[in-house]
Amino acid sequence: MTVEPAPARILGSRRWLLVIGIMVLAANLRCSITSVGPVLDFIAADLHMSSGTAGLLTSIPLLGFAAFSPIAPLVAARWGMERTLWAAVALLGCAIVLRSVPAPGMIWAGTVGLGGAIAFINVLLPPLLKRDFPNRIGQLTGIYSAVQGGVAALASGIAVPMAGADGQAWRLSLGIWAGLALIGLAVFAPQLAKRSAPPTGATGIETVGAAARYRSPWGSALAWQVTIFMGVQSMMFFVTAAWVPSIEQAMGGSATRAGWHLFLFQLVGLLTSLLTSTLIHRVRDQRGLCIAGTLCSAVEFTGILLFPQAMVVWMIFAGLGSGSCIVLGLSLFGLRTEHHRQAAALSGMAQSIGYLIAACGPTMxxxxxxxxxxxxxPITAIEVCLAVQLVMATLAGRDRFIGVRRVTGS
Incomplete structure (x- = not known):
């Protein structure tokens, strides 16, 4: 396995400043999405949406992930990962504000914009860790997933109180998260002085010596297994965030109670992310962890269908499943590749196709x-998807690498 040495170019306080910057960027990744689920009924009533249209609103960010993820490695190769990430956070802040503007079509335009912005951040954080912290991929992925989950939990928990009992302030409830994007711009700004080197080859794939190029993930069965695992586990997260509050309210629960149950889901996910990150490098491969996380999600939806009165229990299982699987999915981008550019390519592929799969979830x-x-x-359909995830968990969790492609000629 070819790995560049842990970068001497990032030392001391500068190294910690980068870690802090990564964590602040991670904090921006889900809050603008999870704040929608608890107030989705208010939005639908105010804007006269059907259930299908409301589901589409929650799916648009995922479609943005799918559309923009393949572009992110190309832009970063030209402009540098740090500058590309900073620009993406700037776009995210603008999009969040635009989404809350009370004008026709703005909620749709802003949602598309934030989907594109988050796609770039999603894709570029894993290869940034692979490049600058190659021996701490699992640990740092777990920490930034926990930060992401913690802020997402806060966003879902305060969404309804911020919107008010009648839901009239739902635009404020969604728009306040633009402030976090501004903080991200300030904290990550010192990284703009540094620019990652462009690829040496014209195709954007860096060579190793003169005899090999890193294999494209698009032709790798292992990469497709990682991609499908990533997609279905993401579907579980977004279906839970978007629809479980509505299920609970339909069964007589209050919007506030449903929002706090979603907070519990995020909180358990946060703690599970941290636990999973400590286990990733302690096991021979990741099959057992991937399978365990998938089974927890299966228990969640089965429980909701058969005994919805125990929603607290099912939200704990939901957090166990999503919290472990998101860390595993993101870590696999680095664990199954041999170079940060290959990791970027796999990240772009998996988050493009994977989030296209995930986008089908809330709408379906x-x-x-x-x-x-x-x-x-709908819950039966979700269980079928989880059966697919279980198979992919078994395959993608094996200790394998995409590897290199040998080149015989010039």
Whole structure:
């Protein structure tokens, strides 16, 4: 395995400043999305949306992830990861503000913008860790996933109180997170003085010696296994965040209670992310962890269907499943590759196709609910998806590498 030495170019306080910057960027990754679920009914009522249309609103960021993820490594190769990340955070802040503007179409335009911005950050953080902290991929991925989950939990927990009992202030509830993007711009700004070196080859893939190029993930079965695992586990997260509050309210629970149960889901996910990060490098491979996380998600949805009164229990299982699987999915980008540019390519592929898969989740769930006039049909469909995730967990969790492609000619 070819790994560049832990960079001497990032030392001392500068190294810690980069870690802090990464964590602040991670804090921006989900709060603008998880703040929507608890107030989705208010938004739908105010803007006269059907369940399917409301589901589409929650799916648009994921479609943005799918559309923009393949572009992110190309832009970063030209402009540098640090500058690209900073620009993405600036776009995110603007998009959050735009989404809350009370003008026709602004909620859709802002949602598209934040989806594109988050896509760039999603894709570029894993290869940044692979490049600058190659021996701490699992640990730092777990920490930044926990930060991401913690802020996302806070966003879901305060969404309804911020919107008010009648939901009239839902625009404020969504818009306040632009302030966090501004903090991200300030904290990450010192990294703009540094620019990652462009790739040596014209194709954007760096060579190793003169005889090999890193293999493209698009032609690798292992990369597709990682991609599908990433996509389905992401679907579970976004379906839970977007629809479980609505399920609970439909069964007689209050919007505030549903919001705090979503907070519990995020909190358990945060703690599970930290625990998983400590286990990743202590096991021979990641199959057992991937399978355990998938089974927790299966228990969540089965429990919601069969005994919804115990929603607290099912939200704990939801947090165990999502919290472990997101860390595993992100860590696999570095663990299954041999160089940060290959990791960037896998990250772009997995988050493009993976989030396209995930985007189908909330919309499919809403449409199946409308079709069946209940929750049995959409939850059954989710369980089928989890069976696919279980197979991919077994395959992607093996200790394998995408490797290199040998080149015989010039």
């Amino acid at each position: 769930f809403g449409l199946l609910h409308d079709l069946g006039s209940g929750w049995t049909l």
